[in-house]
Amino acid sequence: MSTDTILRLDAVTRVHGRDTTTVQALDGVSLEVRAGELVAVMGPSGSGKSTLLNLAGGLDAPTSGQVVIEGQDLGTLSKDALARLRRRRVGFVFQDFNLIPSLTAVENVALPLELDGQRVGKARRRALDALRTVGVDELADRYPDKMSGGQQQRVAIARALVGDRRLVLADEPTGALDSHTGEGVLRVLRERCDAGAAGLLVTHEARHAAWADRVVFLRDGVVVDSTGTPERAEALLEQTS
Amino acid sequence: MSVRQGLLALLATEPMYGARLRAEFEARTSGTWPLNVGQVYQTLTRLERDGLVEAVGADGEGRISYRLTEAGRAEVARWWLSPVDRETTPRDELVIKLALAVTVDGVDVARVVQTQRTATLRHLQDLTRLKQRATASHESQDHGDVDLAWLLVLENLIFAGEAEVRWLDHVEARLHREATRPHRRARGIPDDTPGSAPAEGSVGTTLEEAQQ
Numbered sequence: 184m185s186t187d188t189i190l191r192l193d194a195v196t197r198v199h200g201r202d203t204t205t206v207q208a209l210d211g212v213s214l215e216v217r218a219g220e221l222v223a224v225m226g227p228s229g230s231g232k233s234t235l236l237n238l239a240g241g242l243d244a245p246t247s248g249q250v251v252i253e254g255q256d257l258g259t260l261s262k263d264a265l266a267r268l269r270r271r272r273v274g275f276v277f278q279d280f281n282l283i284p285s286l287t288a289v290e291n292v293a294l295p296l297e298l299d300g301q302r303v304g305k306a307r308r309r310a311l312d313a314l315r316t317v318g319v320d321e322l323a324d325r326y327p328d329k330m331s332g333g334q335q336q337r338v339a340i341a342r343a344l345v346g347d348r349r350l351v352l353a354d355e356p357t358g359a360l361d362s363h364t365g366e367g368v369l370r371v372l373r374e375r376c377d378a379g380a381a382g383l384l385v386t387h388e389a390r391h392a393a394w395a396d397r398v399v400f401l402r403d404g405v406v407v408d409s410t411g412t413p414e415r416a417e418a419l420l421e422q423t424s
Numbered sequence: 425m426s427v428r429q430g431l432l433a434l435l436a437t438e439p440m441y442g443a444r445l446r447a448e449f450e451a452r453t454s455g456t457w458p459l460n461v462g463q464v465y466q467t468l469t470r471l472e473r474d475g476l477v478e479a480v481g482a483d484g485e486g487r488i489s490y491r492l493t494e495a496g497r498a499e500v501a502r503w504w505l506s507p508v509d510r511e512t513t514p515r516d517e518l519v520i521k522l523a524l525a526v527t528v529d530g531v532d533v534a535r536v537v538q539t540q541r542t543a544t545l546r547h548l549q550d551l552t553r554l555k556q557r558a559t560a561s562h563e564s565q566d567h568g569d570v571d572l573a574w575l576l577v578l579e580n581l582i583f584a585g586e587a588e589v590r591w592l593d594h595v596e597a598r599l600h601r602e603a604t605r606p607h608r609r610a611r612g613i614p615d616d617t618p619g620s621a622p623a624e625g626s627v628g629t630t631l632e633e634a635q636q
Contacts, residue, residue, distance in 0.1 A: 389589035390582060393548035408538050410546045
């Protein structure tokens, strides 16, 4: 495994339910996202996209297989250690932004750092840095209801990647936005990945998936195809030969 | 679209000779639909014959420029304000391929769909990268209208690619529904396999049986 791999799923299977009423949500999915890479997952509803994202973020555990974030196998971590890793290493971006309405933009972004025990002043400084990277630092003291959808989503991306967090998991992040604003959000996500973050983007829109370096197609819990880059295919051939 | 209308529209800005017309056409559409110079001169000859353009004499290097006549100006004005004719359906290999795939035995239609979807997504990725670059260039410097024209062309290709993927998704979903719904025999030919014949008067009675 190369050192810049941020997220690795290795033969991950997730079965919901038990005994006779089981549903296989994911079946042997392997996937790698490196620093600087944005990977899109496309598939119809029920194909396992959300399960994949929940497993990648440690919100759910696989029935079999491994989920590894920055070298740490989530399956070997205690509940507390897993919660800590999620706080420090993983950021989520959702369709409906999920900002806390009673906190300003900068307070929202600083929150994960404060929850992790950082001092308020330092957390605020790092949150302002994060807001600057997504181009909304002038909105730092504004509350979510005084921001447009596109601005809220930029704040959510800043929160996802604040501090040392390098993995952003985005679930239909443009779903609630008009096409122009949605594109602006993808551009920010793309820029953050170009600057070294690793992104996993779930979407059913081809136009949005096309911003990714690689598009993975999921059907009935199985990866059926992907638009791997030619260099990557060559590297794969070298490994197996 | 016809080369004819494009050349007339360009000549409305100023008189031009053939090679320059070709260069202008390609610059404004970013070479997406290349023209050969023979095609341009042939079109100019026809336009002159139809009284829409006239030669304005040769320059120092012997290149003949053309300008619009009154009739030519009227034709350009008419073109801008008329909708583009969509009546002649262009032959689309993908549509034909899938129409055949669902009717020919032994074709793995799902695979045909996925192969195309992956290829179209790859194409969309390329177009999106080009668009990113064009947008950055448009925002940073002033190449003005040429950048804007290129962006519009790119976005059109992106929308077309997206539409194709959406259609492929739709085809896949429809095939899935077809595969899971109760099988209906074509033209009401009764199924005489033992055990599967519908009971008399049941909902499964075919039209033919009902008529008897």
